[in-house]
Amino acid sequence: MVKLRDEQKTELIKQEKKRRRIARLRQVRQQSAANAKITRDVVNQRKQEFIQEIREELHEQVDALMTEVTEKSLKLPVSAKRKTSTPRSLKKSSRCREMTESDLELAKKRNADAMKHLREAKKKKEKEQEEKLAKKKEAARKANAIMRGAQIL
Numbered sequence: 001m002v003k004l005r006d007e008q009k010t011e012l013i014k015q016e017k018k019r020r021r022i023a024r025l026r027q028v029r030q031q032s033a034a035n036a037k038i039t040r041d042v043v044n045q046r047k048q049e050f051i052q053e054i055r056e057e058l059h060e061q062v063d064a065l066m067t068e069v070t071e072k073s074l075k076l077p078v079s080a081k082r083k084t085s086t087p088r089s090l091k092k093s094s095r096c097r098e099m100t101e102s103d104l105e106l107a108k109k110r111n112a113d114a115m116k117h118l119r120e121a122k123k124k125k126e127k128e129q130e131e132k133l134a135k136k137k138e139a140a141r142k143a144n145a146i147m148r149g150a151q152i153l
Contacts, residue, residue: 073099 004012
């Protein structure tokens with residue numbers, strides 16, 4: 001067995017301490033990243049549940065109001081039905097006409113089309129945000145690799 005000098009011993013001890021410190025830092029970073037991901041997932045899940053509850057309540061309210069409006073409009077005589085008018089057309093009451101079932105159907109169709117368009121736009125925006133986040137993560141990974149002196153994959 002080779003006898004080490006004091007300088008060599010202290011150098012080896014320093015290197016081992018440095019290696020352990022770096023390993024511990026890596027471990028802490030991994031743990032904090034895992035904890036952050038878990039927290040984000042929990043928050044997103046709660047957010048989605050909350051949104052779903054609100055959506056269901058809103059659908060119930062809309063259905064109740066639609067039923068109420070439909071029942072009222074069917075009970076009223078033709079002359080008593082409310083005419084559709086906008087502030088501009090209030091001056092020209094001769095241009096007002098009564099709402100018909102076909103008008104209601106067209107309004108429902110336009111509403112469905114608008115909602116579909118909004119959902120598609122929201123999905124597109126979410127996809128763009130995910131792509132941006134992926135790019136940022138990749139850039140951060142490359143920067144970390146460069147800082148550590150590793151080769152970029």
